[in-house]
Amino acid sequence: DTEVTQTPKHLVMGMTNKKSLKCEQHMGHRAMYWYKQKAKKPPELMFVYSYEKLSINESVPSRFSPECPNSSLLNLHLHALQPEDSALYLCASGRGGRTEAFFGQGTRLTVV
Amino acid sequence: KQEVTQIPAALSVPEGENLVLNCSFTDSAIYNLQWFRQDPGKGLTSLLLIQSSQREQTSGRLNASLDKSSGRSTLYIAASQPGDSATYLCAVGDFGNEKLTFGTGTRLTIIP
Numbered sequence: 001d002t003e004v005t006q007t008p009k010h011l012v013m014g015m016t017n018k019k020s021l022k023c024e025q026h027m028g029h030r031a032m033y034w035y036k037q038k039a040k041k042p043p044e045l046m047f048v049y050s051y052e053k054l055s056i057n058e059s060v061p062s063r064f065s066p067e068c069p070n071s072s073l074l075n076l077h078l079h080a081l082q083p084e085d086s087a088l089y090l091c092a093s094g095r096g097g098r099t100e101a102f103f104g105q106g107t108r109l110t111v112v
Numbered sequence: 113k114q115e116v117t118q119i120p121a122a123l124s125v126p127e128g129e130n131l132v133l134n135c136s137f138t139d140s141a142i143y144n145l146q147w148f149r150q151d152p153g154k155g156l157t158s159l160l161l162i163q164s165s166q167r168e169q170t171s172g173r174l175n176a177s178l179d180k181s182s183g184r185s186t187l188y189i190a191a192s193q194p195g196d197s198a199t200y201l202c203a204v205g206d207f208g209n210e211k212l213t214f215g216t217g218t219r220l221t222i223i224p
Contacts (some may be wrong), residue, residue: 006155033210042212042215042216048201048210048211050210053208056210092212100161101203102158103156
Protein backbone atom coordinates (compact mmCIF):
# COMPACT_ATOMS: atom_id res chain seq x y z
CA ASP A 1 0.00 0.00 0.00
CA THR A 2 1.62 3.25 -1.18
CA GLU A 3 -1.38 5.47 -0.61
CA VAL A 4 -1.47 8.93 0.87
CA THR A 5 -5.04 10.09 1.45
CA GLN A 6 -6.02 13.74 1.54
CA THR A 7 -9.36 15.20 2.55
CA PRO A 8 -11.28 17.07 1.41
CA LYS A 9 -10.62 16.93 -2.34
CA HIS A 10 -12.09 20.39 -2.85
CA LEU A 11 -12.58 23.26 -0.41
CA VAL A 12 -14.05 26.72 -0.85
CA MET A 13 -13.63 29.09 2.06
CA GLY A 14 -14.12 32.73 2.84
CA MET A 15 -11.31 34.95 4.03
CA THR A 16 -12.67 34.96 7.59
CA ASN A 17 -13.17 31.20 7.82
CA LYS A 18 -11.12 28.62 9.67
CA LYS A 19 -10.70 25.26 8.00
CA SER A 20 -8.33 22.29 8.10
CA LEU A 21 -6.81 20.01 5.50
CA LYS A 22 -6.09 16.43 6.48
CA CYS A 23 -3.54 13.91 5.28
CA GLU A 24 -3.15 10.27 6.29
CA GLN A 25 -0.65 7.52 5.48
CA HIS A 26 -0.26 4.01 6.87
CA MET A 27 3.10 3.12 5.36
CA GLY A 28 5.07 3.76 8.54
CA HIS A 29 6.81 6.74 6.96
CA ARG A 30 8.65 9.03 9.37
CA ALA A 31 8.61 12.12 7.17
CA MET A 32 5.52 14.01 6.06
CA TYR A 33 5.35 17.11 3.88
CA TRP A 34 3.02 19.88 2.78
CA TYR A 35 3.51 21.38 -0.67
CA LYS A 36 1.62 24.19 -2.39
CA GLN A 37 1.15 24.19 -6.15
CA LYS A 38 -0.20 27.12 -8.17
CA ALA A 39 -1.57 26.56 -11.65
CA LYS A 40 1.06 25.59 -14.22
CA LYS A 41 3.85 25.85 -11.61
CA PRO A 42 5.86 23.15 -9.84
CA PRO A 43 5.05 22.23 -6.23
CA GLU A 44 6.73 24.40 -3.59
CA LEU A 45 7.65 23.02 -0.19
CA MET A 46 5.86 24.52 2.81
CA PHE A 47 6.58 22.27 5.82
CA VAL A 48 8.38 19.06 6.69
CA TYR A 49 7.71 16.90 9.74
CA SER A 50 10.22 14.28 10.78
CA TYR A 51 9.30 11.88 13.57
CA GLU A 52 6.25 14.05 14.31
CA LYS A 53 8.37 17.16 14.86
CA LEU A 54 8.47 20.17 12.57
CA SER A 55 11.88 20.13 10.90
CA ILE A 56 11.45 22.60 8.04
CA ASN A 57 9.23 25.69 7.72
CA GLU A 58 9.88 27.45 4.45
CA SER A 59 8.97 30.88 5.85
CA VAL A 60 5.28 30.17 5.43
CA PRO A 61 2.86 32.88 6.70
CA SER A 62 1.32 32.15 10.11
CA ARG A 63 -2.15 31.90 8.61
CA PHE A 64 -1.03 28.38 7.69
CA SER A 65 -0.50 26.24 10.80
CA PRO A 66 0.68 22.63 10.46
CA GLU A 67 0.06 19.92 13.01
CA CYS A 68 1.23 16.30 13.25
CA PRO A 69 -0.92 14.60 15.92
CA ASN A 70 0.69 11.19 15.32
CA SER A 71 2.95 9.40 12.90
CA SER A 72 0.11 8.68 10.44
CA LEU A 73 -1.66 12.04 10.37
CA LEU A 74 -0.78 15.50 9.18
CA ASN A 75 -3.08 18.50 9.32
CA LEU A 76 -2.86 21.98 7.86
CA HIS A 77 -4.98 24.53 9.71
CA LEU A 78 -6.07 27.53 7.69
CA HIS A 79 -7.17 30.89 9.05
CA ALA A 80 -7.70 34.32 7.49
CA LEU A 81 -6.47 33.25 4.08
CA GLN A 82 -6.19 35.52 1.08
CA PRO A 83 -7.47 34.85 -2.47
CA GLU A 84 -3.86 34.41 -3.62
CA ASP A 85 -3.63 31.38 -1.32
CA SER A 86 -5.93 29.52 -3.70
CA ALA A 87 -3.94 26.54 -4.97
CA LEU A 88 -3.60 22.76 -4.95
CA TYR A 89 -2.23 21.64 -1.59
CA LEU A 90 -0.31 18.40 -1.73
CA CYS A 91 0.69 16.13 1.11
CA ALA A 92 3.53 13.65 0.77
CA SER A 93 5.25 11.09 2.94
CA GLY A 94 8.48 9.13 2.85
CA ARG A 95 11.06 7.38 4.91
CA GLY A 96 13.21 10.47 4.63
CA GLY A 97 16.74 10.93 3.37
CA ARG A 98 17.44 8.89 0.26
CA THR A 99 14.05 7.32 -0.07
CA GLU A 100 11.10 7.76 -2.37
CA ALA A 101 8.38 10.33 -1.65
CA PHE A 102 4.71 9.44 -2.18
CA PHE A 103 2.12 12.11 -2.84
CA GLY A 104 -1.59 12.33 -2.22
CA GLN A 105 -4.13 13.52 -4.76
CA GLY A 106 -4.24 16.99 -3.25
CA THR A 107 -6.87 19.38 -1.97
CA ARG A 108 -7.99 22.06 -4.39
CA LEU A 109 -8.47 25.16 -2.23
CA THR A 110 -10.35 28.25 -3.39
CA VAL A 111 -10.42 31.34 -1.17
CA VAL A 112 -13.25 33.76 -1.91
CA LYS B 113 20.08 27.42 -3.70
CA GLN B 114 19.20 24.45 -5.89
CA GLU B 115 17.53 25.30 -9.20
CA VAL B 116 15.98 22.63 -11.39
CA THR B 117 15.03 23.22 -15.01
CA GLN B 118 13.20 21.02 -17.48
CA ILE B 119 13.38 21.38 -21.24
CA PRO B 120 11.24 21.43 -23.27
CA ALA B 121 8.31 23.00 -21.40
CA ALA B 122 5.89 21.26 -23.77
CA LEU B 123 6.22 18.42 -26.23
CA SER B 124 3.81 16.82 -28.70
CA VAL B 125 4.70 13.58 -30.45
CA PRO B 126 2.77 10.97 -32.47
CA GLU B 127 1.82 7.75 -30.77
CA GLY B 128 4.46 5.03 -30.94
CA GLU B 129 7.48 7.30 -30.94
CA ASN B 130 10.28 7.11 -28.42
CA LEU B 131 11.01 10.35 -26.60
CA VAL B 132 13.38 11.93 -24.10
CA LEU B 133 12.59 14.47 -21.40
CA ASN B 134 15.41 16.48 -19.85
CA CYS B 135 16.08 17.72 -16.34
CA SER B 136 19.05 19.81 -15.20
CA PHE B 137 20.05 20.95 -11.72
CA THR B 138 22.60 23.44 -10.48
CA ASP B 139 23.95 21.82 -7.30
CA SER B 140 25.35 18.30 -7.71
CA ALA B 141 25.28 17.62 -3.94
CA ILE B 142 22.10 15.56 -4.09
CA TYR B 143 20.74 12.46 -2.37
CA ASN B 144 18.60 11.33 -5.25
CA LEU B 145 16.43 12.38 -8.16
CA GLN B 146 12.83 11.36 -8.61
CA TRP B 147 10.59 11.52 -11.70
CA PHE B 148 6.87 12.11 -11.25
CA ARG B 149 3.84 12.22 -13.47
CA GLN B 150 0.95 14.63 -12.86
CA ASP B 151 -2.40 14.53 -14.61
CA PRO B 152 -4.36 17.82 -14.77
CA GLY B 153 -5.63 18.88 -11.35
CA LYS B 154 -4.36 15.69 -9.73
CA GLY B 155 -1.59 14.68 -7.38
CA LEU B 156 1.83 13.34 -8.27
CA THR B 157 2.54 9.72 -9.17
CA SER B 158 6.08 8.54 -8.55
CA LEU B 159 7.62 6.94 -11.63
CA LEU B 160 11.28 6.32 -10.85
CA LEU B 161 13.79 7.11 -8.10
CA ILE B 162 17.51 7.25 -8.84
CA GLN B 163 19.96 7.37 -5.96
CA SER B 164 22.98 9.65 -6.32
CA SER B 165 25.26 6.59 -6.63
CA GLN B 166 23.24 5.10 -9.50
CA ARG B 167 23.43 5.83 -13.22
CA GLU B 168 19.97 4.65 -14.27
CA GLN B 169 16.71 3.02 -13.31
CA THR B 170 14.15 1.22 -15.45
CA SER B 171 10.46 0.51 -15.02
CA GLY B 172 8.56 -0.96 -17.95
CA ARG B 173 8.77 1.47 -20.88
CA LEU B 174 10.49 4.10 -18.75
CA ASN B 175 14.22 4.53 -18.27
CA ALA B 176 15.75 7.33 -16.24
CA SER B 177 19.43 8.20 -16.23
CA LEU B 178 21.47 10.41 -13.93
CA ASP B 179 24.76 12.19 -14.55
CA LYS B 180 25.35 13.90 -11.23
CA SER B 181 28.64 15.53 -12.18
CA SER B 182 27.05 17.39 -15.07
CA GLY B 183 23.80 18.04 -13.22
CA ARG B 184 21.56 16.22 -15.67
CA SER B 185 18.91 13.54 -15.79
CA THR B 186 16.85 12.21 -18.66
CA LEU B 187 13.60 10.27 -18.75
CA TYR B 188 13.26 8.02 -21.80
CA ILE B 189 9.78 6.83 -22.74
CA ALA B 190 9.64 4.01 -25.27
CA ALA B 191 6.75 3.36 -27.65
CA SER B 192 4.66 6.28 -26.39
CA GLN B 193 0.90 5.87 -25.88
CA PRO B 194 -1.94 8.42 -25.57
CA GLY B 195 -2.21 7.46 -21.89
CA ASP B 196 1.29 8.83 -21.37
CA SER B 197 -0.06 12.36 -21.90
CA ALA B 198 0.57 14.28 -18.66
CA THR B 199 2.99 16.71 -17.08
CA TYR B 200 6.29 15.13 -16.07
CA LEU B 201 8.22 16.61 -13.17
CA CYS B 202 11.68 15.82 -11.92
CA ALA B 203 12.57 16.53 -8.31
CA VAL B 204 15.96 16.63 -6.65
CA GLY B 205 16.49 15.44 -3.09
CA ASP B 206 19.01 17.84 -1.63
CA PHE B 207 21.90 16.46 0.38
CA GLY B 208 21.57 16.95 4.11
CA ASN B 209 17.90 17.81 4.40
CA GLU B 210 14.45 16.51 3.64
CA LYS B 211 13.69 18.86 0.78
CA LEU B 212 12.57 17.96 -2.72
CA THR B 213 13.17 20.74 -5.22
CA PHE B 214 10.98 20.39 -8.27
CA GLY B 215 11.72 21.21 -11.86
CA THR B 216 9.52 23.38 -14.01
CA GLY B 217 7.86 20.41 -15.70
CA THR B 218 7.34 19.17 -19.25
CA ARG B 219 3.76 18.94 -20.54
CA LEU B 220 3.66 15.90 -22.82
CA THR B 221 0.93 15.25 -25.39
CA ILE B 222 0.86 11.99 -27.32
CA ILE B 223 -1.13 12.33 -30.54
CA PRO B 224 -3.16 9.23 -31.48
